[in-house]
Amino acid sequence: MERVSRVEGVNYQQYDGLGLAELVKRKEVHPKEIVAEAIRVIEMHNPKLNAVINKLYEKAEAMAEEIDLNGSFAGVPMLLKDLAQEMEGEKITFGSKVYQDHYAKVDSNYVKQVRKTGAVLIGQTNIPEFGLMGITEPAIYGPARNPWNTEHTPGGSSGGSAAAVASGMVPIAGANDGGGSIRIPASFCGLFGLKPTRGRTPVGPLAGRSWQGAAVDLILSRSVRDSAAMLDALSVYEKGAAFHALPFEGNYLSQLQMNVDKRLKIAFTVQSPLGNKVDPDCKGAVMKTAKFLESLGHHVVEKEAPVDGRKIVYSFLTMYFGEVAAHLASLEEILGRKVKMNDVEMTTWIVGLIGKATSAKEFVLSLREWDKAALEMEIFHETYDFYMTPTTAMLPAKIGELDPSPYEKLAMQVSGSLGFGGILKKAGIVEQVAENNLKRTPFTQLANLTGQPAMTVPLHLTQEGLPVGVQFMAAKGREDLLYSMAGMLEQSELWVPVQSNPFFKLV
Structure with missing residues (x-):
């Protein structure tokens, strides 16, 4: 054969x-x-x-x-x-x-x-x-x-x-x-x-x-x-x-x-929920898609989701800190000893210290924000079939670009060795590092906290040859609606074939 x-x-x-x-x-x-x-x-x-x-x-x-x-x-x-x-x-x-x-x-x-x-x-x-x-x-x-x-x-x-x-x-x-x-x-x-x-x-x-x-x-x-x-x-x-x-x-x-x-109702935004800049290519991908969908007869309107984007991000971070602290604590059973700073990467250790310094009250209040946002989005989707955004606010970073600065590394090393999670939390150093990362990707956390399905579709290519995705969110349980939209877009002229990248030509 x-x-x-x-x-x-x-x-x-x-x-x-x-x-x-x-x-x-x-x-x-x-x-x-x-x-x-x-x-x-x-x-x-x-x-x-x-x-x-x-x-x-x-x-x-x-x-x-x-x-x-x-x-x-x-x-x-x-x-x-x-x-x-x-x-x-x-x-x-x-x-x-x-x-x-x-x-x-x-x-x-x-x-x-x-x-x-x-x-x-x-x-x-x-x-x-x-x-x-x-x-x-x-x-x-x-x-x-x-x-x-x-x-x-x-x-x-x-x-x-x-x-x-x-x-x-x-x-x-x-x-x-x-x-x-x-x-x-x-x-x-x-x-x-x-x-x-x-x-x-x-x-x-x-x-x-x-x-x-x-x-x-x-x-x-x-x-x-x-x-x-x-x-x-x-x-x-x-x-x-x-x-x-x-x-x-x-x-x-x-x-x-x-x-x-069916004439679908689609709300979209190109504004970051954190208020930071969004790359022109990420904005352009959404605007191009909105224009295409409108040309098919769908009702497309620029409208932001009815949630506090900054609260969503910080609710996500509270969970993130707490989960890392819990993960490090559970490691003690596997290792048969207490976890040490040099067992994990410095950023992981510091995030864990922040988690230890986060109170149960803060954790519960953050989960309440999830539920509040979930209800707000369910009501939103009673009017709109989809909520469309850029998948990310920026193009992919270069390797090593998001490493902590020398000052951040020093502060984390000193505080980490002394166990100063509370001091770091008050200083906002880890939040600065986290937000520096999340400002590049502020659109995706909402669906995780509300429990909604969400997809990214490859609909744009930059002049430098990097692909850009467009995100669609739908009401809970409506993956079927997302797949119907994705199947249609896959057949459209907007779809960027992954076979365009250099490694597909090296077979």
């Missing part, structure tokens, strides 16, 4: 996941050959991109021998994110040296469902430590790089997954999103990325909630239909979960065939 790269004269990289699965089901190619081709492309591109940090080639080859042809992704190579997507017997490091000898005892429920699709799990992808940043530059593995321009970040925290999919290593890769970690890297790498409704996909069995319900798992993909098919596979009732989304009657994949012939 011919190698998959020669099947019908089309390269492996030009197939999406469902396309490869169809070849397998028609027995035009064996899963072993697809896996071999994926390994070849990973070995070609990974030295430059540093997207894959744990290769599971032998297990993947064995898995390819026992594929269930009934699965939607039968024989399709897939990478898992090195965070909350545990695979029994395999290392899971959360992007941190403190976990470098940590192995998963069981499959996560996410992985259990993915296995049922017939996908072949071929490795794990690079992330920032504990998934805390919108860039992927962990000390333990080094930076992942953007296939469109390797001087730039692919974003985070699903940055390794985004770089792998965008470069053609695999058609799909695991991702999760607690503040934009699916949508930010998807935007930076020219991919499709959807964050589902809170409670739609599994988080167990090791947890009943992730980041108080802000974080949810799905994938990054080049095609809309791969994302929809995987959400169909992952939409299961989970007994131990703290949150459950209302079941969707039907399947998401079929929504791509639904004509968007």
Whole structure:
């Protein structure tokens, strides 16, 4: 049998996941050959991109021998994110040296469902430590790089997954999103990325909630239909979960065939909720999309969401600080000793100290802001089908650009060694570092806190050749509406093909 790269004269990289699965089901190619081709492309591109940090080639080859042809992704190579997507017997490091000898005892429920699709799990992808940043530059593995321009970040925290999919290593890769970690890297790498409704996909069995319900798992993909098919596979009732989304009657994949012939009401803004500047290309992508949708007969109006954007960001940060403090505390069970400052990266340690200095009152009040915003957005969506914004306020940073300044590093080192979390909190140093990062990506946190589904769609390319995403939010439970819109946009002239990036030409 011919190698998959020669099947019908089309390269492996030009197939999406469902396309490869169809070849397998028609027995035009064996899963072993697809896996071999994926390994070849990973070995070609990974030295430059540093997207894959744990290769599971032998297990993947064995898995390819026992594929269930009934699965939607039968024989399709897939990478898992090195965070909350545990695979029994395999290392899971959360992007941190403190976990470098940590192995998963069981499959996560996410992985259990993915296995049922017939996908072949071929490795794990690079992330920032504990998934805390919108860039992927962990000390333990080094930076992942953007296939469109390797001087730039692919974003985070699903940055390794985004770089792998965008470069053609695999058609799909695991991702999760607690503040934009699916949508930010998807935007930076020219991919499709959807964050589902809170409670739609599994988080167990090791947890009943992730980041108080802000974080949810799905994938990054080049095609809309791969994302929809995987959400169909992952939409299961989970007994131990703290949150459950209302079941969707039907399947998401079929929504791509639904004509968007209803006159939709779309509100949009290009103003940052933090009040900072928004890059002209990020604004332009939204304005261009608004004009296109209006030309199709939809009602498009410029209108900001009825929430306090600054309160949303600071409510997010309160949770963020608290979750890091709790994570560091839970490490003591794993290590059998108290956690030390040099166990983790300096920024992680300082964020944990801030979390320890955050009161229970502050934490509860911040969660109340989530609920208030959720109600306000549900009422908003009684009028508007979509809320459209730039996915990010800025283009991807260059590698190393967001490192703390020498002054910030010194202040953090001194305060960290002395345990001065309260002093740092009052001084606002960590908030300054966090806001410096969030001002680049201030649009994504809202959907995490309200629990709404949100997606980014690749609809613009800068003169420098960097992709730019446009974000759409819908009411809770309306992933179907988002997929219908995405399916229509994927067929439009606005869609930026990911195959335009340099790594697709290096096959």
